[in-house]
Amino acid sequence: MCGRESLLNGGLLDFVPRACCRRFISGTKPRNQTAVSEFLLLELTDDPALQPLLFSLLLSMYMVTVLGNLLIILAVSSDPHLHTPMYFLLSNLSLTDICISTSTIPKMLVNTQAQSRSVSYTGCLFQIFFLMALLVLENCLLTAMAYDRYVAICHPLMYTIVMNPSLCVMLVLISLFISTVNSLFHTLMVLRLSFCTDLEIPDFFCELSQVIKPACSDTLINHILIYFSSVILGGSALFGIIFSYAQIASCLLRMPSAGRKYKAFSTCGSHLFVVFLFYGTAFGVYISSAVTESSRKTAVASVMYSVVPQMLNPFIYSLRNRDMKEALEKIFSRAKFLR
Template sequence: MEPRNKTDVSEFFLLGLTNNSEQQSLLFCLFLSIYFVTIFGNLLIILAVISDSHLHMPMYFFLSNLSFTDIFLSTTTIPKMLVNIQAQNQRISYIGCLTQICFVLVFVGLENFLLAAMAYDRYVAICHPLRYTVIMNPRLCGLLIGVSLFTSIGNALLHSLMVFRLSLCKDVKIPNFFCEFSQVIKLACSDTLINNILAYFTASLFAGIPLSGIIFSYTQIVSSVLRMSSAGGKYKAFSTCGSHLSVVFLFYGTAIGVYISSEVTDSSRLTSVASLMYTVIPQMINPFIYSLRNKDMKGALRNLIGRIPPFL
């Protein structure tokens, strides 16, 4: 790629979703509400799991870690957007942008691995119920979380360092409300072939393997459930997977939507909305999915809320 206005970049401009001042005020209220709902809902899930001994199981251990991940992912993107709207300042520093890229990649990757770990947990619970406590022991659960976190951090640091080596141009406007990896790559004046190859390779590896694990787990679950003679047993088995499947479809569906929209359209508005759908919306909806579709979680939340003293 030929250099165009190559310079040392000190900051980027986040164009956000709209330039209309009235719409920005509406977006500020909307995203502030989304952020509070996300934080409050996921904190309730975490506190319910911690406070209720009946939920001290691998399934809910992974769920509480998923809630932590959702909180941090939302905190990586939304507060900066709110500050920019309030201050009417679209700037973000170069270091701040790379830091945001790194943290978004860490928590998106971690959520990806956690969903795979939760699918494996359901596979063991339904297909090998007598060996469940032996297989899903605390050591394995801790190992799965540790490997997932280590892999996500390594992948994020690798991509962030590869962005750091690029020569960027004067036109450093990002058509999004946060520093998205693919959008920053497009601003480079230098050759991005290595970055693109690395991005496709790691996406295929670190997204493909967990997704394949999820598909394999549910293939085995469906096969095992269909062999059950009791209709009640079939319903109970499928009901324990309903919440997780809903979250899986929401997460991967929105992520695939972002990829497709970035490939088939040059519309910055559509790209921003698609990015919003996988970095903000699933994190807000996940607590509702698990609390409304899970009887044990609903009971734990009722007990937790019942212990909260009323305001005077």
């Protein structure tokens, strides 16, 4: 038995798991998810003097992300020359980037301003659902964009037939369906967990793998499903991108004209940069969590993964793409004329 007096007086308290002692000392059963009202997130900084600086930095990054991606969407929708499959997928990617940043940064800003660490249980579940769905959607969109470049370069005569508007819409809808179902399934699996230990999440926002850490019920199934979906969805998407660019490289090597090679490569450069940024930060999060035991360092890596690529994507596409530059110049010239 784990009686109160025997635990405290017998010196066995240090050898009994914290959750067990809480159950027996308080005489209560473990709390399940219906009793959980909120979680506690990591603070961005322990130094109060740095909080205004971090608040300003996050707000600036969020504004740049939203405005930059909105400009991409506006440029694509307003310029008839950009009404092509590549830019249709790009506008959907920009919308996804806005939603990813909106699912994490505003709550971080509110907590920083209010000097609070709490997030409601329901709010945390919603954040898990939307963040996971949007990240998987971005992964699928990047794969669809790689396929678009493959058809455009390797089968240019068939491009308008293969990449027709119906197929483009279907690719987006399938990506949205896959990401939504996957995220909903993982979120429902969190609902089955019981939380009876300290409800502290070692991250700045509700990320699935970090939320299940304070659970006192068995999370083996949750971890298996996380790794399984990561391998299936992430692995198949990455394989599709690598296969597409392997075929593109093979076609480029067979092209006799250096000018055609440069033009073909320039259409892929921006997308390749975004792919490296997306997967590079993702692998950075995985490596940091594997090699360090510091929750704060892992959390910082997670922020880099869910904030930085979304902020840089508009710059990558606008700076390296002549058509996008011209469309943005038209928008700015119209804005000056209206003044």
